[in-house]
Amino acid sequence: MVGLPKGSLEEATLRLFGKAGFRISRGSRSYKPSIDDDELDGRFVRGQEISRYVEHGYFDCGLTGRDWILENESDVVEVCDLLYNRASLRPAYWVLAVPESSPVKSVKDLQGKRIATEVVNLTRNFLREQGVEAEVEFSWGATEVKVPDLVDAIVDLTETGSSLRANKLRVVETLLETNTKFIANRESWENPGKRKKIESIALLLKAALEAESKVGLKLNAPADRLETILSELPSLRNPTVSPLSSDGWVAVETIVDETVVRTIIPRLKENGAEGIIEYPLNKVVR
Numbered sequence: 001m002v003g004l005p006k007g008s009l010e011e012a013t014l015r016l017f018g019k020a021g022f023r024i025s026r027g028s029r030s031y032k033p034s035i036d037d038d039e040l041d042g043r044f045v046r047g048q049e050i051s052r053y054v055e056h057g058y059f060d061c062g063l064t065g066r067d068w069i070l071e072n073e074s075d076v077v078e079v080c081d082l083l084y085n086r087a088s089l090r091p092a093y094w095v096l097a098v099p100e101s102s103p104v105k106s107v108k109d110l111q112g113k114r115i116a117t118e119v120v121n122l123t124r125n126f127l128r129e130q131g132v133e134a135e136v137e138f139s140w141g142a143t144e145v146k147v148p149d150l151v152d153a154i155v156d157l158t159e160t161g162s163s164l165r166a167n168k169l170r171v172v173e174t175l176l177e178t179n180t181k182f183i184a185n186r187e188s189w190e191n192p193g194k195r196k197k198i199e200s201i202a203l204l205l206k207a208a209l210e211a212e213s214k215v216g217l218k219l220n221a222p223a224d225r226l227e228t229i230l231s232e233l234p235s236l237r238n239p240t241v242s243p244l245s246s247d248g249w250v251a252v253e254t255i256v257d258e259t260v261v262r263t264i265i266p267r268l269k270e271n272g273a274e275g276i277i278e279y280p281l282n283k284v285v286r
Contacts, residue, residue, distance in 0.1 A: 002040055002201075003054060003062025004033065005047035009180065012084055013063055019208035019282050020201075039197055048118075051076055051183060060188035061198050067094060067157070067178040071119045077184040080202045082209055084180055085159055089212055092159045094119060096126075096173040099148045107173050110134045110153055116146045117155035119175075126155075126175045144169060207283035214284055215258045218277040223248050225272045232267050234260060255284065 004024070005013055017024050023036040031044045045053065050064040051074035061079070069076065085092050096115075098104045104113075107130050116139040117123045123136045139146065143154045144167040155175060158164055164171065182202050188194045221229045226241065229252065233239055239254035252273075256264070261278055268276060 002042035003050040003059035006044040020204035097169040113152035116151040210284040211281035
């Protein structure tokens with residue numbers, strides 16, 4: 001039984017499972033998905049709740065943020081990190097923010113003040129570590145609009161900071177860096193059959209995520225320029241080189257980071273490479 005995050009991570013999670021080879025479909029109002037794997041069942045619930053359901057054994061495994069594991073103080077097995085979120089393949093941050101015009105310069109200036117957030121426990125723990133006493137209230141959402149009229153500061157999640165800037169807010173402190181984690185129930189992890197399945201899912205999800213930032217390259221190269229061409233390829237491992245039927249030519253195939261392709265393709269062409277093909281990848285297993 002797999003816990004799948006409903007809400008902001010939902011679409012990104014379904015895309016990731018799709019690249020990993022699992023077809024997950026659901027109706028617009030259904031919380032019970034259909035998975036094309038007879039060994040798997042699942043439910044969509046809010047990511048904030050998944051770690052509790054995994055800990056208590058309703059789910060054998062699930063995907064949720066590191067932040068919600070800590071917020072719920074859940075005792076679970078952290079199987080692997082999956083560095084993705086709703087908008088990018090980067091971590092997100094819980095930050096303490098105040099209006100741009102606020103006199104608050106550090107967390108110490110919030111002594112006796114009021115803070116709104118969804119992560120009440122994380123915020124209280126942070127304030128305790130800083131020796132600051134402040135009132136922390138739970139926010140049901142739209143936290144940015146509550147300052148300065150309703151509260152003095154907020155602790156909110158940000159990926160790029162654009163929403164904070166749009167609401168004329170300034171970051172004072174970063175409380176936590178967070179990313180998605182694949183977690184398991186401790187009893188399920190001790191069950192050999194379930195553990196093997198959970199580890200297989202983790203392997204495929206990591207492979208699909210690894211492929212997000214990489215592409216495959218194929219090209220034909222003059223044999224006498226091969227050494228120079230290979231020096232231009234920052235490959236995952238040594239490129240595969242095969243002879244062609246035409247004398248003096250070889251075929252080269254490799255995997256590279258997508259960000260470098262626009263730089264190296266012109267250099268490959270300058271060094272005599274022909275028939276250069278870039279193609280997307282579904283999985284990369286290291």
